[in-house]
Structures are given as structure tokens and as C-alpha cells.
Amino acid sequence: MNMAHKGLSPDAVVKAAVELIEQQGRDAFSMRLLADQLGIKTASLYNHVENMETLLSEVCRYGMCLQKEAEMQAIEGWHGEEAVRFLAETYRSFAKEHRELYWLIMNMAAKDNRLLDDAAVLFTDPIKKVLEDFNLKEEESIHYRRLFRAIVHGFVSQEEQGFFSHYPAEVDGSFHFAVQCYIDSLKQGEKRCS
Incomplete structure (x- = not known):
């Protein structure tokens, strides 16, 4: 450069x-x-940045915006189950393609409340948009937002650490299975809320 x-x-x-x-x-x-x-x-x-911590916070914000933009583009024009699948795939792909940036965001957000607040909004917007198609009550929607991140981030974390390498089933197949379980649960949630 x-x-x-x-x-x-x-x-x-x-x-x-x-x-x-x-x-x-x-x-x-x-x-x-x-x-x-x-x-x-x-x-x-230091004429351009205050210190390392401030710079890394800005790097994380940039990365979170990049991830949100990728996810919003992925779900554009899609609804319901397909939107959930595209969002989950995009989240996982972003974490793999931007591995160092993704894990910096996860580690920094855990230590910085302002960054965590930004992450809560930026990471939630895409799934919040997708869940609009499922006619959930607000509290139920919050649970499903959290569950989505728990499933996808949890899967990414386990995959990153190599915990899935000891099983004969294909990892992608397990990921698709997890996402389908989430979708099945969403359908049940939609029935409960109607």
C-alpha cells in the first residue's frame, strides 16, 4: 500500500x-x-489515531459494517425460509473469509461496552429484517434473534477450533441441519403467535 x-x-x-x-x-x-x-x-x-485501542475499536466497527452489508445484500429480495438460509450461509462465510477480523470483533466486543452496543445493533439488523416475515410477537422475535446468533456463531466457533473433524458426517451437512432446525422452530413460533 x-x-x-x-x-x-x-x-x-x-x-x-x-x-x-x-x-x-x-x-x-x-x-x-x-x-x-x-x-x-x-x-x-498518532496524528491520525489516538491509540491502539481506539484504532482497533474502529477496525471492529468497520468489520461489523462490512458483515452487516454482506448479510443485507445476501437477503435482499428473499423472504421466509430462504432468507434465513442465505443469512446463515453469509454469516458463516464472512467469519471464514475474514477470520482474523471476525475474531478480533468477537474478542474486542466482549471487553468494550460501547463496541458491544454497536455490535448488538449491527449484528441484529439483518436477522431482525428476516424475522419480520414470520409474524412473531416482539419477545419471541428477540428470543429467535439470540438463538440465530447462538446457533451460527456457536457453529462457527466449534468449526474454527476443529471440533467437527472427528465425525463422519460432512460439516456443511451439519450446518444445513442446524439451520433447518432453527427454521422448523421458527415455524412453530409463528404458529404459537398466530
Whole structure:
């Protein structure tokens, strides 16, 4: 990338940080590495960002917006069961394709209440939109939003850690089975609410 520092914007710094984290890994990321990537001195980087924690919070917000955008695009024009399937697939794909960014978001949000508040909105909007098709009562809808994240994030977590490698069934088949169980439960919830 090697940008000159003149005209360097906060957005450019965040995008460069995202790129580095995805390439090098979140554990290898440092302000010095980012400054080198941008072609500036490490001390000059602090003219654009307050500190590492603030920068990582912005990286997480950027990643959450990226994930939400991918999910909203995936469900556009789809309704009901198909929308649930596309949303679940997109969530899982995002977590795999942006592994380092995804896990940075999960770890940072657990430690930062403001970031957690942002995550609650950004991660909830797509499933909230999908659930509108199921005519659920508000409280039931909240339970199903939480359940969706528990199923998909839980699956992604177990898959990431290799816990599914010891079974003869195909992992994708298990994922589709989990999503279908969620859909079946949604149909029951819809009946209860009608």
C-alpha cells in the first residue's frame, strides 16, 4: 500500500489496519507494522489515531459494517425460509473469509461496552429484517434473534477450533441441519403467535 502521509485520512488508516490484520493476523498487528505499511513513522501515526485501542475499536466497527452489508445484500429480495438460509450461509462465510477480523470483533466486543452496543445493533439488523416475515410477537422475535446468533456463531466457533473433524458426517451437512432446525422452530413460533 505505501501511502504518503500527506492527505492520509482516518478511514485510510482503518482500512490499512484491516488489510494488515487480515494478512498478518491480529496477534502480529502493531502500530509500527501499520506505520511501515503506510510509509510513515510510528510517531506520525498518532496524528491520525489516538491509540491502539481506539484504532482497533474502529477496525471492529468497520468489520461489523462490512458483515452487516454482506448479510443485507445476501437477503435482499428473499423472504421466509430462504432468507434465513442465505443469512446463515453469509454469516458463516464472512467469519471464514475474514477470520482474523471476525475474531478480533468477537474478542474486542466482549471487553468494550460501547463496541458491544454497536455490535448488538449491527449484528441484529439483518436477522431482525428476516424475522419480520414470520409474524412473531416482539419477545419471541428477540428470543429467535439470540438463538440465530447462538446457533451460527456457536457453529462457527466449534468449526474454527476443529471440533467437527472427528465425525463422519460432512460439516456443511451439519450446518444445513442446524439451520433447518432453527427454521422448523421458527415455524412453530409463528404458529404459537398466530
